[in-house]
Amino acid sequence: MSDVFNDVPAGTHPAYDSPEYKSTGLRSPRRPLVRLPQTLTELTGPRPGADKLGPTLADFTKCHGGEAVGERIIVTGRVLDEDGRPVPQAVLEIWQANAAGRYAHPVDQHDAPLDPHFVGNGRVTTGDDGSYRFMSIKPGAYPWGNHHNAWRPNHIHFSLFGPGVATRLVTQMYFPGDPLLALDPIYNAVPDADARARLISQFDIEVTEPNYALGYRFDIVVRGRHATPMEN
Amino acid sequence: MPGLTSSQTVGPYFHLGLIQEGQSTLVESGTKGERIALLGQVSDGNGTPITDAMIEIWQANAAGRYDHPTDAQDKPLDPAFHGFGRAAVDGTGHYRFETIRPGAVPGRGNAMQAPHIAVTVFARGLLLHLNTRLYFAGEALNDADPVLALVPDDRRQTLIATPVAGEPIPTYRFDIRIQGERETVFFEI
Numbered sequence: 001m002s003d004v005f006n007d008v009p010a011g012t013h014p015a016y017d018s019p020e021y022k023s024t025g026l027r028s029p030r031r032p033l034v035r036l037p038q039t040l041t042e043l044t045g046p047r048p049g050a051d052k053l054g055p056t057l058a059d060f061t062k063c064h065g066g067e068a069v070g071e072r073i074i075v076t077g078r079v080l081d082e083d084g085r086p087v088p089q090a091v092l093e094i095w096q097a098n099a100a101g102r103y104a105h106p107v108d109q110h111d112a113p114l115d116p117h118f119v120g121n122g123r124v125t126t127g128d129d130g131s132y133r134f135m136s137i138k139p140g141a142y143p144w145g146n147h148h149n150a151w152r153p154n155h156i157h158f159s160l161f162g163p164g165v166a167t168r169l170v171t172q173m174y175f176p177g178d179p180l181l182a183l184d185p186i187y188n189a190v191p192d193a194d195a196r197a198r199l200i201s202q203f204d205i206e207v208t209e210p211n212y213a214l215g216y217r218f219d220i221v222v223r224g225r226h227a228t229p230m231e232n
Numbered sequence: 233m234p235g236l237t238s239s240q241t242v243g244p245y246f247h248l249g250l251i252q253e254g255q256s257t258l259v260e261s262g263t264k265g266e267r268i269a270l271l272g273q274v275s276d277g278n279g280t281p282i283t284d285a286m287i288e289i290w291q292a293n294a295a296g297r298y299d300h301p302t303d304a305q306d307k308p309l310d311p312a313f314h315g316f317g318r319a320a321v322d323g324t325g326h327y328r329f330e331t332i333r334p335g336a337v338p339g340r341g342n343a344m345q346a347p348h349i350a351v352t353v354f355a356r357g358l359l360l361h362l363n364t365r366l367y368f369a370g371e372a373l374n375d376a377d378p379v380l381a382l383v384p385d386d387r388r389q390t391l392i393a394t395p396v397a398g399e400p401i402p403t404y405r406f407d408i409r410i411q412g413e414r415e416t417v418f419f420e421i
Contacts, residue, residue, distance in 0.1 A: 014359040023357030026277035027410050029418050034382055036363075036419035039339045041350050044300035045290055046316035054252045095249030103245040121249025159250060164302070165290055165350050166421045170361060189359055230360045 004038040005166045006082045008227040011192030020185035022146055038166055045164040053091050057122035060096075060136040068118035070099025070137035072213035075173070075201065078130040079160065082224020086130025092220075093159040094134065095121035101140030110142050135213065141180055153180035153187060158220065167222040170232040174200045175216070190229040198228055250286065256319035258289075258331040262312035265294025265332030269403040270366065270393065273325045274353065277411030281325025285355040287408075289317045289329060289366075291348075296335025305338070330401075333368070339378045346373035346380065353408055362418045366406045369394045383417050390416045 016028035036042070061068050079087040097103050097120060100112040104119045120139075124132045141151050155172045162169060174181060181187050181200070190196040198221075207215025220228045259267055274285040292298050292315065297307040299314045315334075319327040331349075339345040346367055353362040367374055369392050374380055380388055393404035408416050 016358070016360060016362075018359060021357070021359065024359065025357075026280075027282070027355060027357035028277075029362070029415060030277070030411050031387070031415050031417075033418050033420040036379055036382065036421045037340055038421055039345060039379070040298060040303055040337050041290070041292075041345070041348070041365075042421045044298040044302050046288075046314070047300060093250055095245070097245075103248055105245050105248050108245060123249075157249070164300075165352070165363070168288075168352060168361065170354065186359070232354055232358055232361055 004043065005164065006224045008223055009192070009195075009225060012190070012195040012227050013230045014189035015191070018185065018189040021189055042166040043164045045166075045168065046161050047089070053093060054123055056124060058124045058134040060118065060120060060122055060134065063117045063119050066117035068098070068137045069115050070118070070140075073136055073138050074133065074207055074209065074213050074215045075136060075156065075218060076131065076133040076207055076215070077201075077218040077220060079126050079132065079162070079220045079222065080130055081163070081167075081222055082227070084221075084226075086126070086128070087162055087222065088126055088128045088130060090126045090130070090132075090160050090162055092124050092126070092132055093121075094123065094136075094156060096136065096139040096156040097142055099137050099140050101142030112140070112142065138175070138214075146185060150185075151180050151183070153178045153184050160220065160222075162222040169220065169222055169228065170230060171220070171228055172199060172231040173218045176200055176203055186231060190231070195227075195229045198226070199231065251318070251320050256317055256327070256329050258291075258313065258315065258317045258329065260312045263332055264310050264313065265335075267330065267401050268333050269328060269330050269399060269401055270349070270406055271326060271328040271396070271403060272393075272406040272408060274321055274327070274355070274408045275325060275410065279409075279412065281321075282355050282410070283321060283323050283325050285321045285325065285327070285353060285408075287319050287321070287327045287329075288352040288354070289331070290350040290352075291315045291331065292334040292337050294332050294335050296337045296347075298337070303337075307335075333402075336373055343378045344373065344376070346371050346377040348377075348379075351406070351408070353410070355410075358410075362410065363421050364408070364416055364418050365391055366393050366404075367391050368404060379419075387415075387417050390414060
């Protein structure tokens with residue numbers, strides 16, 4: 001049997017019960033989790049090509065015959081394992097709000113315009129060096145009902161499997177310098193400040209394409225000491 | 233959005249981009265093994281159905297082998313079965329999968345595990361997904377399963393799926409209670 005996946009240091013992931021994020025109140029277990037030494041079940045997991053995640057879509061900026069409104073961005077980075085080695089062939093599922101801060105979903109009733117040329121989701125697969133890249137529009141902030149005058153910072157959702165069930169990761173990428181970060185109960189649910197900072201992408205002029213789009217870099221680490229925190 | 237209904241996403245629009253048609257059916261015509269259905273309801277600490285949950289499952293094929301390079305057992309792969317499923321719950325908090333009953337897979341050391349399915353739960357308000365396992369009622373290997381043995385006696389039943397009568401194919405019910413009375417056992421892995 002393969003070696004097991006390493007633990008993640010305390011404080012990297014949010015607590016299930018995070019009182020500032022009110023929806024966790026009735027949706028967090030009260031009984032302690034049972035520690036399960038990893039078996040073949042947890043060391044294996046769904047793989048791209050053997051699943052049903054949908055087609056690759058790496059450019060969110062053009063849709064339904066037109067160009068999305070907003071500030072074009074390029075997001076790139078590497079998916080790394082706990083030892084800093086690239087995770088090749090990992091499928092990233094990505095979704096986000098449009099530039100006005102609205103999701104292309106019927107339940108989102110935020111009074112901000114929909115963009116007929118922006119759906120805001122896609123899938124990319126990492127290369128042999130663990131790298132991924134996609135084009136999008138910088139998502140807008142939007143209000144939510146958690147508390148008075150609550151706004152989510154600009155963010156992009158990521159979901160990936162990695163090598164096994166034990167490396168399943170869902171998280172959110174933020175943007176540098178966003179004043180809403182300090183006020184956001186979801187971002188601040190990650191207890192450790194260094195771990196929290198790993199959720200913020202870095203502006204990168206080398207990734208930026210002249211006369212076209214700003215570039216951001218966001219690496220994702222599955223498990224281990226430098227793990228990217230979960231933010232489902 | 234293709235494959236989405238309004239009941240599936242509330243608040244942070246968790247499922248936008250994740251749910252695709254057909255993900256809850258793991259079998260195809262050539263899949264080997266006993267076809268079964270799994271269903272259940274997801275509920276919160278008040279017993280209220282959670283209507284924005286997403287469930288993922290991962291399991292071995294009928295021979296007890298995972299479709300994954302880490303599984304080096306000398307058992308056949310099934311080209312018509314890959315072991316991954318994903319389902320959104322409906323407006324009443326129910327999910328449903330069509331799959332096959334998995335074979336037994338080894339545990340740590342020389343232990344054999346009872347047939348089981350890894351179940352992962354996602355929902356608004358769950359900052360980290362929850363990991364649990366589904367076992368089958370009446371399975372003789374349950375009594376010797378090394379993971380079930382880690383669970384306190386009075387909570388073990390929360391991991392056992394029970395037969396549902398009157399269904400067209402053998403069907404098992406596995407409710408997921410995130411908090412409170414008969415709270416499902418969740419694992420730290």
